[in-house]
Amino acid sequence: MKTTLKLERLMHKLKRIFQLGEQVLLVEFDMSISTEDLNVLLHYKIQLEDKYKNKNVEITNTYTCLSIRFKNANEFNLNTEKQLIKSFIECISLNENNSKFSPSVYHIPVCYKEEFAPDLAFLAGQLQLEQEEIIRLHSQATYTVYFIGFLPGFPYLGGLNEKLHFPRKNTPRLKIPKGSVGIGGQQTGIYPSSSPGGWQLIGNCPLEIFDVRRKTPSLFQAGDQIQFKVVDKKEHKEIQTQVEAGIYHIKSTTHD
């Protein structure tokens, strides 16, 4: 019974396939921003990556869309590919109803102390919550990485407790320090490098979220899950030192 329901859900989600310029096909789905739909989207993504293996085709996702970029677009007829992808996706829907995707849950240290949290007191006043309560709510949730966008390595995270939703600053800061953890609207995120930005800053993460020297430069990938672990200033400093020395191991667990 459960299986049948899932099949029906999968079958009607393709909205359209749109050609963007000479090189890119956008595969758009009728989906909501939910971890359930994200898993379906990533399931399609993995299947398509397999289909286009070794063909110089790059596939990325956002909330409800897959972007397929053909490096050598002149070797393909994108109109034909559109039809093929449509049939292919319908086929996946009929044949497979279990996502093979197994995300990791990363335990990410965050220090919420004042020097890293210039907006925590302000936010507490505005939201009428104790600062400790904000920290508790923020570090209790499990967040899902929907995709990496905006800045190299910047994870778009879903799952912020509704009590913590709060608009961005009207005037963005010119420089937000690397590792800053902030709230912007319904989202929370970590700045992988220092940059201008309008988010309300409530903490700092000592890890290298993005490191161009790594083979996989971004610490997170779409579908990963994150939990924030509260650390004090001393631990923050220690972790930073270990990260710099290359001896810090990020704690993670994998779901089956």
Place this chain on the structure above:
Amino acid sequence: MIKVLHPGLHTTFQDIGRFGVAQYAIPQSGVMDEYAAKLANLLLQNKANYPVLEISLFGPKLLFEKETELVCTGLKAKIQLNSVEVPINEVLAVKKGDVLHIQQVSEGNYVYLACNGGFISDVVFNSRSFYEGITPQEKVEKQDELAMSNSYQLARASTEKHAQLKFQKEQYKNDILEVFEGPEFHCLSQVQQDKLLNAKFHLSKNYNRMAFQIEEIFSNQLESIITSPVIPGTVQLTPDGKLIVLMKDAQITGGYPRVLQLGRKAISLLAQKRQNEAIQFQKLKI
């Protein structure tokens, strides 16, 4: 080696950019004017995708520490070799100790400098294109030593020079940018669609490697979209009516409606347009 005596306003290494790293939100980057950059390489019988120096407005002053052949391509520029004016778009032989000074890009925005055999610089994710936080440098600095490949034969370009290869400047006199519909084009009313494709627009003073912004305000009632993919050439329309054409260093996602998409040729053409220059969008069929 080439010693940088003066770096110029904003000089970078660029090639055809990056592929396969959008999943980390790393921009494509690469040369703004693909046509001019490619021609620079072809004139020297380099491979078309060799890295070149992308030079904007005020160019660098370079001391050559070994002989080579080079070419600067672009619309028009004031270039001196050992204080003597030399032509753009022509192969030049330089000797050890020569000083090349690209004083000013006088038409268009970018001039490309290629040397015979190509440059050697840091390769990050299969590309030498400079980008802040990705490559060790984001622009060429004073005192930098730029390395050139040894794998070239000086005689080659002079004896086998392609007579038919010529910089086609006329194509830049065109103000028509060939575009495709963007994913949210259909959300505009018929009247707005017609207006977007028939009106003359002008470039604002805000243009750089990330985006070129249009001066005219295009009033609209489109709502923001959920963050979605964008690529170089995507034309975004903001709620307050700004039309923003994304260029090579653009982010990989955006939240504004994507009304049009420039084709590759149109990106090269737009890259050389300056403030107040007119442009008009003309639809291509896919």
